[in-house]
Amino acid sequence: MHRKIRVLVVDDSALVRSLLSEIVNRQRDMECIGAAHDPLVAREMIRALAPDVLTLDVEMPRMDGIDFLERLIRLRPMPVVMISTLTQHGAEVTLRALELGAVDFVAKPRIGLAGGLEALATQIVEKIRVAAVAQVRRAPAHQTPCGPAPALLGHLATEKLICIGASTGGTEAIRELLVQLPADSPAIAITQHMPPGFTTSFAARLNGLCRITVREATHGERILPGHAYIAPGGSQFHVARSGANYVAQVDDGPAVNRHKPSVEVLFKSAAAVVGRNAFGIMLTGMGNDGAAAMREMRDAGSYNYVQDEASSIVFGMPREAIAHGAADEVLPLGQIAAALIARLRATTDRLHHRI
Known part of the structure; x- marks a missing residue:
């Protein structure tokens, strides 16, 4: 038997925490080992439980998901799947998360959350499985063009x-x-x-x-x-x-x-x-x-x-x-x-x- 993928859910919504935990626990190859309502609680749970994969909400109180992700990847790189909203702001913040080192993201609906997340269950657990075997890297220094490049063709x-x-x-x-x-x-x-x-x-x-x-x-x-x-x-x-x-x-x-x-x-x-x-x-x-x-x-x-x-x-x-x-x-x-x-x-x- 392979060891189950240990997942920690971090989200300020009690409903989302409950739904994600249930979706994870239905899988034979993974288990939800805990759920945190904000990043400061999550930080202590990561130290105590050593999860394999984190699901992380983008927008949360006390410390938003991006600030937390940046510190996490710098100090303790681990696979993170972002849970973001289907809005332009959600898209921009999610791209920043991927730049910082998040492995992937799931875009949750703004309305009909319970049914919407359940419809995304297959996608969510597939992304967790991929994240569990992904090579996580710290974000590189931002790379921008340096002056004009020579003509090519x-x-x-x-x-x-x-x-x-x-x-x-x-x-x-x-x-x-x-x-x-x-x-x-x-x-x-x-x-x-x-x-x-x-x-x-x-x-x-x-x-x-x-x-x-x-x-x-x-x-x-x-x-x-x-x-x-x-x-x-x-x-x-x-x-x-x-x-x-x-x-x-x-x-x-x-x-x-x-x-x-x-x-x-x-x-x-x-x-x-x-x-x-x-x-x-x-x-x-x-x-x-x-x-x-x-x-x-x-x-x-x-x-x-x-x-x-x-x-x-x-x-x-x-x-x-x-x-x-x-x-x-x-x-x-x-x-x-x-x-x-x-x-x-x-x-x-x-x-x-x-x-």
Whole structure:
């Protein structure tokens, strides 16, 4: 018998504490070892009970969840799943929590809380299971672009398209990757598993940090160099061609691999439409979404990078991509942007020599 995952629930709502405790205790592989109504009580319970995973409300009295998380990750790094609200403020605060080192989050409804949390029970316990095996890291120093980057491809960038897929741990991995790219980078299409309402804030946050322009993808818009397009939560995102241009396709298609947006959908379209002009990047995440389609990309002539195990919060999606034979290079997260830029520059040099 494996030892059960020991969960501590921290929430100022007695109803939420009761519901989360009950959801956890229904699972054969986990147990709720305690519930705290504020972070100061939680601090003592962590010392006394040594939980494996914490569920943490974002907004609480005496010390809010973000302040508590920041101290916790600095002094005693442990897996934390944030419980946030489906509001713009909730999304912004949740992204800050992920930046500080929270593994994942669950967005609770503002109304119909009891029924809403019960409907999310499967998602909650899956995220706790993932958190229990995740590699937790202290937040790195904030990384922002340092001055202008050398020109990369100029007018030739219009042919290329970079496609990125990620899930658990992906918001920070995507940030670390994008801030290293120059303003004239080829266009970038990104699918990060995230619910509706959170991708808008995610895109806005990245746009304030990067040299490139980052936005949530909208249906029918032209995909331009120097821009990154984030799949909207709750929609499928793929790329199509319109003459010489790439165009964003955003629709209400069915979930694929249980995800909407799904990396599989984006990567399949890149294999069909972009072919050898595509670059695939698979980052940290649980499960196998996108692995088979990434192999299709490689078979169609793309060049693919996969994040290595040591730098992944969760190695599921990268491991599956490697197992499918989809990877051209397996690299630490911090080396992927430099490798991509070097390859793009080499491609440009070869084209200039031919001209």
